[in-house]
Amino acid sequence: MGTNLRIKQTAALNRMLNFNSSLEDREGGGGNEWSDHWKVLVYDRKCRDIISPLLNVSKLRKRGVTLHLLLESEREEIPDVPAVYFIEPTEENVARLAEDLKKRLYSAVYLNFASKLDRPLMERLAKNAIASNSYSMVTKVVDQYLDFVTLEPSLFTLNQANSYLSYNNPGASEADIETYARAVTYGVFSMLATVGSVPVIRCAAGGPAEMVARQLNDLISEHLLGNSPFFLRGTGGSTAAFHRPLLIIFDRNDDLVTALHHTSSYQALVDDVLPHRLNRVTVESRQDGESGGATKKRNYDLDVENDQFYCRYAGALFPEAIQANGAELAEVTKKEEEIRSKTITQLGKGERVDDPTQDGSAKELLSAVDSLPKLLERKKSLEVHTNILQAIMSAIAAREVPIFFDVEESMVASSRADKATVKALLADPDKGSLQDKLRLLAVFTLSSKASTADLQELNETVRQAFATSPPSSSSLGAWPSHEEVELGIGAVNYLRRQRAVQHLPDLIESDSNKAGGGVRGSLGAGTAIQGAAGIGGVDSGYMSHFINKAQSQATGLLAKATNLLSRRNSLYVSRVVDNLCNFKPNTEDESFLYLDPKVKGLDSSAVKGRAPYREVIVFMVGGGCYAEYQNLQEYSRQQSATAPRHVLYGCTELLNAEGFLTQLTELGRKSKW
Incomplete structure (x- = not known):
């Protein structure tokens, strides 16, 4: 199975919250018992990001954390409770820590630094603690070496x-x-x-x-x-x-190509087209399911360990994820309806579904009713992914991302770049945002041996594409200014000059020279995805409409992508x-x-x-x-x-x-x- 970083780091954090005691240092992540020691957790923003993907509020409470507060915030005195500090070893943090000791905010202080506390900072902290006569409050000082975020x-x-x-x-x-x-x-x-x-x-x-x-x-x-x-x-x-x-x-x-290439898998597209940070994605949901309705931002936490669907399909091609989501949601909905229908029929006959004297069919129904809460929880999780999938579909349809992906993939897979195709995409103001065009131009620049004159011609094509007013039907958002276009072209020119100066090797090899397989596929050969009208909630009629549409689109995309899926690149x-x-x-x-x-x-x-x-x-x-x-x-x-x-x-x-x-x-x- 290999090393599980989440388990290892969670165990280390739980040990820290247990005042660095090894009593609960277990492979399972720190034990299941409730802590008898109540404490306050004080962290800076960076260390908060280390903790948040691993320990939510309920888990912190289980470890005895009654309050978790930012170091930079104004905090009230809690003299009867010890405090566990988890902070970066910086001059600003050490100065703020010295102020906390001087104010005697807590009964005792356990200092945990995410990485090594250098000697000059340690001496400064000790000098300040002695000056304020608060050194006795410091119970432990530990370099935890936990300065990384496990997602x-x-x-x-x-x-x-x-x-x-x-x-x-x-x-x-x-x-x-x-x-x-x-x-x-x-x-x-x-x-x-x-x-x-x-x-x-x-x-x-x-x-x-x-x-x-x-x-x-x-x-x-x-x-x-x-x-x-x-x-x-x-x-x-x-x-x-x-x-x-x-x-x-x-x-x-x-x-450099991989960092700029358009993506095709579910998880990569979540990160590419939606606001996504530390496993949390933000989706704009329409209140009434109509295109003109008001929108509301919703945050969803994505967990590849406990979310069965995400665990299976995070790395899958996007059309496969759509198809699987529709099929699984339809299956769960059908089972739910069957259980509810049988329950109503049983009650209509005047029989109790929980009567142990009933025959085998009643016992079978009782077992089904007991499974209903878990079934509904699974349905709720699938509906979350339905909303996320549709948000992605809407974004890539507006920008026509599959076309950009297909052209870039062809360049990478064949080591050949069709300048005319690239130029046509760059020139069309209806296809792609400025970022999409710059990414395509960058991939072309890095994967081809085009002359300086060719690259300058393509730069000018991008300028011309955004020189006029945006099309009346454009759904690409704010139209870029002249300055934004020039800065973007400057970024691509930087890559060109950087490659020339460093004599970077051509990383794009032919299929015959590539070892092993990879995960790249295609969203479709030049296929634009038509997004649904709105995102909406979990209304059954609207959800059914979306699922049918998503399944239909996924089938079409998969059919057109077949010729490319056999050419997955490592x-x-x-x-x-x-x-x-x-x-x-x-x-x-x-x-x-x-x-x-x-x-x-x-x-x-x-x-x-x-x-x-x-x-x-x-x-x-x-x-x-x-x-x-x-x-x-x-x-x-x-x-x-x-x-x-x-x-x-x-x-x-x-x-x-x-x-x-x-x-x-x-x-x-x-x-x-």
């Missing part, structure tokens, strides 16, 4: 905003780059310490990936020499020592993972650096007789995306039959293409390209 059992992020911009900024000094690399290093170290594993580290030579890899190698070595308890945490016995994971560190510049990260795990000659296995924290000075030339890796950790410096994560999970599932291999995916931040374009735009502005 799924195999997915984590350091949640570091503008991570690609940080190390590509032409104005960044060496000190800035060093500070950035150090923050990334401690974030990855936090994950490894929580899991309790000492990995073998591989990365390409040069750039931020090597910088992070070498710092991480040294940091782990220091802790091993000091008999640090971190790498004993959660190992579950001695078997972990025999199956060390492989950690592969990538640079976002290794594969992404760059998945191909490298396969090459390194299988020790393939003339691949990255020979060119990537080999670092082992347990063996000082070891390099790739000294590696002999390596054992197969059962667990792989992929980490992307500069921002990752759901497309890469799902591609790696598909690769992992394909390996399960022959050589079981579990893949964890992490990144400095999870980005959709629009977020990545925003950073590229800023880089284009700073570089004056």
Whole structure:
């Protein structure tokens, strides 16, 4: 099964909330008993994001947390209750902490820092506590090394905003780059310490990936020499020592296309076209199901562990998710109607459904009635996905996303770019938003060998597309200004110049050169999805209308996508993972650096007789995306039959293409390209 990051980090957080006692440190995430110790939890915004995907309000209450408050908020004195602090080790936080101690807000203070508290800050905190005579309130000070956010059992992020911009900024000094690399290093170290594993580290030579890899190698070595308890945490016995994971560190510049490519799977589209952060998605729902009705924003929490539908279809192609949602909802509704109909018939005969003396049919009905609450809960969950699916359909229909996806996929799969097709899409003001056109232009720029004159011609095509007033029938939202268009073109020009300066290799290989399978498919060959009129609630008539329409559309899309589904592509990260795990000659296995924290000075030339890796950790410096994560999970599932291999995916931040374009735009502005 592999390492479950959610279980590991939840166990560490529960241990922290239990005043760092190991009494409840269990593999299941901290035990099921209620805590006898009531306390206040104080956190900063970053640490709140670490906790929120794992522990909701009811779980915090179960751990004895009566109040959870932001460090920066104005808090009242609660002198009879201890406080557990969980904060980042920053100058601002330490100063605010010193003020809390001076005011004696709580009876005792347990200080937990998400990463290492450096000595200068520690000395400053101690000096302030002594000056205010409040040092006796501090019961424990612990570097927790929990500075990462776990979103799924195999997915984590350091949640570091503008991570690609940080190390590509032409104005960044060496000190800035060093500070950035150090923050990334401690974030990855936090994950490894929580899991309790000492990995073998591989990365390409040069750039931020090597910088992070070498710092991480040294940091782990220091802790091993000091008999640090971190790498004993959660190992579950001695078997972990025999199956060390492989950690592969990538640079976002290794594969820029994937970060900009339009997506086709359910989860990736949720992140691409809807407001989505830390597993929470926001959907605009229409009150009356009509296109002109008032809208209301609804927030839904998506849980790949407990939500059966999302667990099965998060990585599935979007049309498959629509089809499955319609089929499952129809099945659940039918079962509900059957139970209710039988119950009414039984009551009409004057019989009690809960009478144990009744015959077998009555007992069968009683069992069915008992299952009704769970059935209704499942129906409610499916209706949530119906609303989300329709919101996605409306967005991609307005922007005609399937057309952009199909053109980009053709470029990636065949290594050929049809300039005329690209130009026609860029020139049509009715197809795609500015971001859609810029993404298409960026993929063309990165995957083709077009001349500078061709690229300038396409830039001018984008300018002309938005030079006139928006079409009267446009449903693409606010029309971009001239400045926004120029900044977007500057972002694409930055990519072109960056590729030329760094001599980036062509990452788009022909199908015959690609190893393994992937998860890319198609939304349809040039098929525009016609969205329903509105989102609405769960009205049965409206829901039935949507389900019928969704099923019909999904069937059409799947039929037209058949010719592309057989050509699923393995992404760059998945191909490298396969090459390194299988020790393939003339691949990255020979060119990537080999670092082992347990063996000082070891390099790739000294590696002999390596054992197969059962667990792989992929980490992307500069921002990752759901497309890469799902591609790696598909690769992992394909390996399960022959050589079981579990893949964890992490990144400095999870980005959709629009977020990545925003950073590229800023880089284009700073570089004056």
